[in-house]
Amino acid sequence: MRATAVVCDDWRNAPAAETCALLEAEGRLWRRDFGWDVRRSWRVIEPARASGALPGFIARDGRDRVLGWTWFLQHRGAMQVAALVADESDVVEALVENVLASEQAHTSTAQVWSVRGTPPSLAERLSASGLRVEPYLYLTAELTAGKGPRVQGSEGARVHIREWRAPDQAAAARLLADAYRSADHVRAFAPDGSDESWLAYVRALVQTDGCGTLLPSATLMAESDGPAGAAVTTVIDRERGVAHLAQIAVSSRARGQGLARTLLRRAMNECAHAGLSSMTLLVAEGNSSARHLYDTHGFQRTGTFTIAAT
Secondary structure: OOOOOOEEEEHHHOOHHHHHHHHHHHHHHHHHHHOOOOOOHHHHHHHHHHOOOOOEEEEEOOOOOEEEEEEEEEEOOEEEEEEEEEOOHHHHHHHHHHHHOOHHHHHOOEEEEEEEOOOOOHHHHHHHOOOEEEEEEEEEEEOOOOOOOOOOEEEOOOEEEEEOOHHHHHHHHHHHHHHHOOOOOOOOOOOOOOHHHHHHHHHHHHHOOEOEEEOHHHOEEEEOOOEEEEEEEEEEEOOOOEEEEEEEEEOHHHOOOOHHHHHHHHHHHHHHHOOOOEEEEEEEOOOHHHHHHHHOOOOEEEEEEEEEEO
16 A cells, blocks of 8 residues: 555656656667667657647656656547556556546547556546547567568459559548448547548658658558558668558458458568568457458567557
């Protein structure tokens, strides 16, 4: 039993040395556990915090020791919680209470939480607040250079698979909206399901480094009388040769033809030919069909994320 209450302070008032140390320690865990070098994409966090633009909280005990921390933002009307780090239930609950009491929570039209691991009591607390919560599994597979021929062009008589082009963004957004329309899994992107949100999500994947740096040769569009499927692949640690399958989707009219398997194989093959040694991805724990596909291609669980949304 903790002798003193947990106190949560606005992290925007904390000294830079303290917050930089917290971010550095978290970044090391991401690289160790997920093969993800976040140093480049996270470089904007500290300046945004220091300027007062990025809210968050640091939980402390009576002796001012850091027990946990979180940061979040409001984007396109939705509050997005991008980190919550704590090892004890009362600390998790205190951080969640403060986030839910924040101005951003009260003025947002939706909430999305994407948290590394499974902090104790987090899922229960978010569920009690009316959010849908689902674990997402972080999977990793080794790639073998030269494992298969480098295939280009058509895949059978009806489907043509080609490399990504910049004008594909709008078509990919429509494809993803269609592919996810009937999915019942908690989604951490395009929370309102609008055309604008899907397009913003695709642009973020291919134009920014928030989810890794785009690898064009392994980012694919499948066409059959229009967009039939897509795979978006990025590089998340060039030094260690780690690729990330940021998205793979098949339109509702093209399902049941093995297109997802073909796209996955092509993406893995292209990554291997690009000199990368492993590929990672996220999949909802309850998505049995996708998990079976990844199992058959050598992906193994290396971590978990807690995803929640209104």
